[in-house]
Amino acid sequence: MSDNESLQQIASLRREYTRGGLRRKDLTDDPLTLFERWLGQACDARLADPTAMVVATVDENQQPWQRIVLLKHFDSRGMVFYTNLGSRKAAHLEHNPRISLLFPWHMLDRQVAVTGKAERLSTVDVMKYFHSRPRDSQIGAWVSRQSSRISARNILESKFLEIKQKFQAGEIPLPSFWGGFRVSIDQMEFWQGGEHRLHDRFLYQRDADTWKIDRLAP
Structure with missing residues (x-):
């Protein structure tokens, strides 16, 4: 297949979104209530990693970056x-x-987008979660200087074995360089795919202690 044929094939990829719409009567006053319902349905549908979310940040040069991490908790905060x-x-x-x-949540023809502000979690909150993780995951947190350059995978594997030996008895301490963030929510948008590309989109925007809800054009 030529490059042009490949590009044409990509351009022609499309499908209809037929899993149902999202109407105003389906909405809740608080977006987290609707999010909890949708997350539960994603779990019930046995989607792979239903708590996986794309996290976007911006560096000092105003360059956006994205990566996938796992949501570990949510509440009104x-x-x-x-x-x-x-x-x-x-x-x-x-x-x-x-x-x-x-x-x-592609398999359900759904997306949820959130914007807000991140703040560091307290050491107490981080420690509580850290010690709830599987032991090997705790060791893994000690091994990797995340985002730093390494020459080979076996460096990580050797370090893992070294740390595992070091902490073979007793509780694994919380690394000083490991923590968490809580994202306070300013906006939350729910997207449900619709037939003929007439998707349903509703935007929740925080307004003091309440939420303003608007339908957006697809």
Whole structure:
């Protein structure tokens, strides 16, 4: 297949979104209530990694960056994820706490987009979650200087075995360079695919202690 044929084939890829619409009567007053319902349905549908979300940050040169992390908790205060505090995203958030999240539930023809502000979690909150992780995951947190350059994978594997031996007995301590962020929510948009590209989009915007809801054109 030639490059032109390949590009034409990509351009022609499309399908109809027929899983149903989203109407105003389906909405809740609080977006997190609707999010909880949709997340539950994503879990019930056995989607791979239903809590996976694309996290977008901006560096000091105003260059956006994206990566996928896992949502670990949410409540009225916001959405929580954990990371190495030496990572690229943590460095970005240090100088610019504005952030966006995207949950791409393609198999349900759904997306949820969130914008807000990230703030560091307390050591108590981080420690509580850290010690709930599988032991090997705790060791893994010690091994990687996230986003730093390494010459080969076996460096990580050797370090893992070294740390595992070091902490073979007793509780694994919380690394000083490992933490988490809570994203307070300013806006939340729910997208449901519709036939003929007439998708349903509703935007929740925080207005003091309430939420303003608008339907957006697809």
